[in-house]
Amino acid sequence: xxxxxxxxxxxxxxxxxxxxxxxxxxxxxxxxxxxxxxxxxxxxxxxxxxxxxxxxxxxxxxxxxxxxxxxxxxxxxxxxxxxxxxxxxxxxxxxxxxxxxxxxxxxxxxxxxxxxxxxxxxxxxxxxxxxxxxxxxxxxxxxxxxxxxxxxxxxxxxxxxxxxxxxxxxxxxxxxxxxxxxxxxxxxxxxxxxxxxxxxxxxxxxxxxxxxxxxxxxxxxxxxxxxxxxxxxxxxxxxxxxxxxxxxxxxxxxxxxxxxxxxxxxxxxxxxxxxxxxxxxxxxxxxxxxxxxxxxxxxxxxxxxxxxxxxxxxxxxxxxxxxxxxxxxxxxxxxxxxxxxxxxxxxxxxxxxxxxxxxxxxxxxxxxxxxxxxxxxxxxxxxxxxxxxxxxxxxxxxxxxxxxxxxxxxxxxxxxxxxxxxxxxxxxxxxxxxxxxxxxxxxxxxxxxxxxxxxxxxxxxxxxxxxxxxxxxxxxxxxxxxxxxxxxxxxxxxxxxxxxxxxxxxxxxxxxxxxxxxxxxxxxxxxxxxxxxxxxxxxxxxxxxxxxxxxxxxxxxxxxxxxxxxxxxxxxxxxxxxxxxxxxxxxxxxxxxxxxxxxxxxxxxxxxxxxxx
Amino acid sequence: xxxxxxxxxxxxxxxxxxxxxxxxxxxxxxxxxxxxxxxxxxxxxxxxxxxxxxxxxxxxxxxxxxxxxxxxxxxxxxxxxxxxxxxxxxxxxxxxxxxxxxxxxxxxxxxxxxxxxxxxxxxxxxx
Numbered sequence: 001x002x003x004x005x006x007x008x009x010x011x012x013x014x015x016x017x018x019x020x021x022x023x024x025x026x027x028x029x030x031x032x033x034x035x036x037x038x039x040x041x042x043x044x045x046x047x048x049x050x051x052x053x054x055x056x057x058x059x060x061x062x063x064x065x066x067x068x069x070x071x072x073x074x075x076x077x078x079x080x081x082x083x084x085x086x087x088x089x090x091x092x093x094x095x096x097x098x099x100x101x102x103x104x105x106x107x108x109x110x111x112x113x114x115x116x117x118x119x120x121x122x123x124x125x126x127x128x129x130x131x132x133x134x135x136x137x138x139x140x141x142x143x144x145x146x147x148x149x150x151x152x153x154x155x156x157x158x159x160x161x162x163x164x165x166x167x168x169x170x171x172x173x174x175x176x177x178x179x180x181x182x183x184x185x186x187x188x189x190x191x192x193x194x195x196x197x198x199x200x201x202x203x204x205x206x207x208x209x210x211x212x213x214x215x216x217x218x219x220x221x222x223x224x225x226x227x228x229x230x231x232x233x234x235x236x237x238x239x240x241x242x243x244x245x246x247x248x249x250x251x252x253x254x255x256x257x258x259x260x261x262x263x264x265x266x267x268x269x270x271x272x273x274x275x276x277x278x279x280x281x282x283x284x285x286x287x288x289x290x291x292x293x294x295x296x297x298x299x300x301x302x303x304x305x306x307x308x309x310x311x312x313x314x315x316x317x318x319x320x321x322x323x324x325x326x327x328x329x330x331x332x333x334x335x336x337x338x339x340x341x342x343x344x345x346x347x348x349x350x351x352x353x354x355x356x357x358x359x360x361x362x363x364x365x366x367x368x369x370x371x372x373x374x375x376x377x378x379x380x381x382x383x384x385x386x387x388x389x390x391x392x393x394x395x396x397x398x399x400x401x402x403x404x405x406x407x408x409x410x411x412x413x414x415x416x417x418x419x420x421x422x423x424x425x426x427x428x429x430x431x432x433x434x435x436x437x438x439x440x441x442x443x444x445x446x447x448x449x450x451x452x453x454x455x456x457x458x459x460x461x462x463x464x465x466x467x468x469x470x471x472x473x474x475x476x477x478x479x480x481x482x483x484x485x486x487x488x489x490x491x492x493x494x495x496x497x498x499x500x501x502x503x504x505x506x507x508x509x510x511x512x513x514x515x516x517x518x519x520x521x522x523x524x525x526x527x528x529x530x531x532x533x534x535x536x537x538x539x540x541x542x543x544x545x546x547x548x549x550x551x552x553x554x555x556x557x558x559x560x561x562x563x564x565x566x567x568x569x570x571x572x573x574x575x576x577x578x579x580x581x582x583x584x585x586x587x588x589x590x591x592x593x594x595x596x597x598x599x600x601x602x603x604x605x606x607x608x609x610x611x612x613x
Numbered sequence: 614x615x616x617x618x619x620x621x622x623x624x625x626x627x628x629x630x631x632x633x634x635x636x637x638x639x640x641x642x643x644x645x646x647x648x649x650x651x652x653x654x655x656x657x658x659x660x661x662x663x664x665x666x667x668x669x670x671x672x673x674x675x676x677x678x679x680x681x682x683x684x685x686x687x688x689x690x691x692x693x694x695x696x697x698x699x700x701x702x703x704x705x706x707x708x709x710x711x712x713x714x715x716x717x718x719x720x721x722x723x724x725x726x727x728x729x730x731x732x733x734x735x736x737x738x739x740x
Binding site for chain 2: 115116123136143261
């Protein structure tokens with residue numbers, strides 16, 4: 001009697017080295033077990049010629065072609081296909097031509113929801129070649145500003161565009177420029193323009209990336225600004241930790257100088273202007289405008305009170321206009337395409353005054369617990385949810401969303417309920433956070449919000465310059481309280497204390513670093529108070545992060561005494577003989593979690609600390 | 614180069630635009646390796662090095678290799694963009710030296726997109 005089905009297993013050299021004999025043997029065993037050995041036979045064939053996808057198995061007369069078959073697959077093929085007649089889809093060969101073509105960039109949510117203005121040239125031009133920048137209409141706005149527009153017209157255009165400071169303050173750029181120009185004219189002192197590239201927020205890299213991918217856009221923006229304000233001198237204050245950005249910026253300045261775009265009589269006009277790079281020395285506070293200017297002068301980088309504005313008395317007491325990298329990079333496009341084009345993007349209404357809304361786009365560095373981390377640019381007013389879930393692709397590893405922190409270390413943490421809020425200057429501030437310079441850190445359910453607040457306050461305590469008491473002492477006391485809470489020794493009135501300190505800091509600190517420093521504490525208390533209470537009242541860290549409040553236990557049901565955890569433990573805290581249930585010596589355990597990683601049976605559990613003596 | 618007049622700027626623009634978009638000149642392909650800090654720390658220099666070495670070995674004169682900044686999707690660096698004359702650019706992700714060589718061989722020389730590491734084709738939306 002002929003067999004109803006023949007299973008051809010390739011026994012060419014290629015497939016044999018991929019264990020096709022093992023596959024054939026397994027198939028035969030399974031066929032016998034299933035009682036099909038009178039109906040189905042296994043045939044070892046010569047090379048099928050498709051060695052790259054081996055081991056190959058062909059089922060005839062069905063004509064089904066399986067590739068990359070392993071022994072465990074053979075069991076499955078026998079049960080599913082040979083017994084039940086259902087070809088095993090995942091092992092079917094799919095020829096490259098039939099594979100889905102690669103998607104278009106505009107069909108990938110990460111790219112589709114972005115709108116590139118400042119980053120328009122990212123990845124498209126060589127940042128070290130000025131000709132590349134010129135090819136994409138670079139320096140065309142400068143020509144327009146120099147030959148077709150008066151300084152007043154430039155100021156008017158920037159004011160009308162509603163552009164607000166991208167460093168986080170959100171102050172209308174046009175008003176700043178105008179005030180600076182007026183101060184310079186009335187005092188008859190040469191003004192100065194400064195680009196703030198001292199981006200120090202943990203997890204933020206917007207300004208670095210702008211300079212790295214398109215340095216000339218910043219340079220062009222500054223020259224246009226200098227024309228509007230009447231400045232002959234400009235500085236870029238860039239942090240020491242950005243060597244590539246600094247190098248590219250230096251090259252850009254050299255090339256611009258060589259082409260006569262910086263220096264004297266730019267494009268044969270009366271305009272003289274040049275830019276100098278000044279390197280920061282690693283102080284976070286020097287990103288604050290007055291501290292930055294002190295540092296520029298060679299003094300200790302400390303802020304001063306701002307009842308006298310820097311646009312009137314700034315660097316060396318000269319009228320000084322400081323803008324952030326991203327703000328400068330917006331300028332050439334506004335001049336080129338007009339204020340109306342710019343206001344067509346964004347939220348609110350800036351037609352009456354720039355405070356009425358947020359026009360244009362914003363660049364964010366999207367980091368933390370999202371699938372697509374990266375640098376993004378979105379229109380102002382986009383809902384936070386679209387940034388986290390569409391562009392960011394949601395939370396990885398099947399975890400759930402807990403909070404997103406905007407605005408760097410002194411921003412606030414916003415919960416799920418705030419996700420439908422539009423992202424613009426005013427909405428974020430209203431929700432207890434801020435735009436900041438554009439860091440965006442997403443946190444999942446394994447994040448402890450008290451610990452997050454503690455981390456940022458620890459950072460800010462380190463970075464506080466110490467000049468004013470509310471910041472220096474307020475941060476220190478806040479950190480003490482947060483340390484207590486995360487170590488399980490928090491007092492019931494610590495929440496009230498943290499709030500009180502935070503409010504005093506908001507009212508009394510000298511600079512924006514201090515007035516915003518309490519944001520991480522205040523916003524986490526506002527939205528995640530239950531976590532604080534769990535730590536203080538029950539001694540429990542709900543996310544299982546605070547090491548003082550958790551302990552590790554071995555599940556005796558799962559432990560097979562394999563000793564893997566013993567080898568993984570650096571403090572010899574795991575006791576037990578091979579093939580016997582192990583246990584953890586709590587005295588020695590430092591709760592590093594290495595044993596959890598080492599255990600192959602998921603047998604080590606993180607549980608709340610037990611109070612039993 | 615002496616100081617530019619406005620006319621010079623226009624001339625440079627037209628000339629560079631033609632090369633940049635592969636409209637004229639000898640090149641029929643352009644490979645852009647994205648070299649922001651993120652790309653470099655993920656290994657873009659090695660990718661670039663391998664690519665340049667191979668192009669020299671093969672004596673290719675009609676392929677431009679250039680650099681640019683971060684392409685945005687930092688978690689998938691090193692990235693590169695391959696553009697053949699008259700075709701939409703294709704972005705590659707998660708590159709390694711041996712992968713860029715495959716891209717060079719299969720995509721640039723043989724005209725077949727390497728689906729395994731290709732993210733997408735086309736350009737981003739600029740406002």
